Amino acid sequence: MSDADRASASGPGPYTPELVAAIVDSAMDAIITVDSEQRIVLFNRAAEAMFRCARGVALGDRLDRFIPHRFRDAHRSHIGQFGKTGETRRRMGENMVLWALRADGTEFPIEASISHTGEPEKRLFTVILRDITQRKASEDALRQQQQELRELSARVLEAREEEKTIIARELHDELGQLLTALKMDLDWLRERTPAGETADKVGQMNTVLDRTVGSVRRIAADLRPLMLDDLGLADAAAWLVEDFMQRSGIRCTLDKSDGEALDGIERGVATTVYRALQESLTNVARHSGAANTWVLLTCEEGALRLEVEDDGRGMPPAAQASSRSLGLKGMRERVQYHGGMLEVGPAPRGGTRVKLRVPLQPAPGGGA
Numbered sequence: 001m002s003d004a005d006r007a008s009a010s011g012p013g014p015y016t017p018e019l020v021a022a023i024v025d026s027a028m029d030a031i032i033t034v035d036s037e038q039r040i041v042l043f044n045r046a047a048e049a050m051f052r053c054a055r056g057v058a059l060g061d062r063l064d065r066f067i068p069h070r071f072r073d074a075h076r077s078h079i080g081q082f083g084k085t086g087e088t089r090r091r092m093g094e095n096m097v098l099w100a101l102r103a104d105g106t107e108f109p110i111e112a113s114i115s116h117t118g119e120p121e122k123r124l125f126t127v128i129l130r131d132i133t134q135r136k137a138s139e140d141a142l143r144q145q146q147q148e149l150r151e152l153s154a155r156v157l158e159a160r161e162e163e164k165t166i167i168a169r170e171l172h173d174e175l176g177q178l179l180t181a182l183k184m185d186l187d188w189l190r191e192r193t194p195a196g197e198t199a200d201k202v203g204q205m206n207t208v209l210d211r212t213v214g215s216v217r218r219i220a221a222d223l224r225p226l227m228l229d230d231l232g233l234a235d236a237a238a239w240l241v242e243d244f245m246q247r248s249g250i251r252c253t254l255d256k257s258d259g260e261a262l263d264g265i266e267r268g269v270a271t272t273v274y275r276a277l278q279e280s281l282t283n284v285a286r287h288s289g290a291a292n293t294w295v296l297l298t299c300e301e302g303a304l305r306l307e308v309e310d311d312g313r314g315m316p317p318a319a320q321a322s323s324r325s326l327g328l329k330g331m332r333e334r335v336q337y338h339g340g341m342l343e344v345g346p347a348p349r350g351g352t353r354v355k356l357r358v359p360l361q362p363a364p365g366g367g368a
Contacts, residue, residue, distance in 0.1 A: 030129040038063045053103040109136045154337040164223040171220040233270045234262040248285040256297040272334045279327045280308035280354045288312025310351035
């Protein structure tokens with residue numbers, strides 16, 4: 001077999017430096033290689049286009065020229081630490097945006113990965129970069145839209161709370177006074193009506209009137225418990241728990257901070273926590289099949305903490321993600337708007353536990 005036949009049988013020959021350079025030069029991502037002193041030894045065509053710098057100008061210069069001044073010290077430290085680890089490649093800037101500097105002085109966002117090869121004294125570091133200006137602009141625009149929608153949602157909820165407060169007070173004051181006056185007149189009539197069919201009818205009317213007064217009070221309290229504004233969150237939460245037990249027959253234990261600790265809470269924060277407690281207890285009554293419920297309401301480390309736990313059948317993850325679980329989504333929106341966090345998961349006793357934490361001081365951009 002001739003030498004040519006042997007070469008053909010053994011496959012293609014070794015890659016030449018020129019072929020490797022051509023492959024690197026054809027890559028769509030920018031590729032830069034630096035030596036141990038961080039001087040550029042490789043600068044492909046995509047890097048030329050990205051940094052708007054000719055290869056002849058970049059080669060031999062320090063990588064610092066393409067890094068904004070405020071990041072240069074951190075970058076040198078990162079490269080040094082990376083060279084000492086056992087890793088040979090990694091993504092740079094996990095969970096953060098990296099910034100690069102074009103030759104004309106403009107900054108732009110990038111994502112990058114780094115690798116190294118060679119002995120410590122002759123180590124080469126290669127960075128592969130991608131310009132993410134358009135992606136970051138889209139992400140920023142989306143984030144801004146989400147913030148605007150969250151603020152709009154909060155304003156809508158605030159307007160609803162104001163409307164509920166007005167209606168609740170009108171029911172309590174106006175309609176309540178009229179029903180009280182009617183009750184007094186009916187009592188006067190009953191005292192002066194002799195026993196018989198008419199007296200029985202007056203008694204029936206009195207029973208219906210008592211039920212009407214109770215319904216008006218319940219509807220007003222559901223719309224907006226006036227004690228939340230007049231007496232504070234602690235008393236409103238205690239009333240809500242007591243009302244929940246009477247309506248559902250489910251035992252509920254309330255563990256809360258003393259009234260003074262819960263006094264003076266910003267109105268929007270108090271409303272958010274109260275509505276979360278109301279929605280959580282409603283879900284327990286409707287869906288859990290629980291026999292017991294535990295509520296914790298306390299102030300700690302500059303935040304208001306609420307936990308509602310039951311021993312029912314639990315909430316499947318699919319139910320939490322369902323598009324119909326508007327109550328849970330509304331609760332989460334309220335909490336996030338005030339800079340808080342909400343978690344829904346399995347409880348130690350087998351049911352569901354709702355945990356939320358809301359800062360006592362309103363978050364920037366937050367409101368009632």
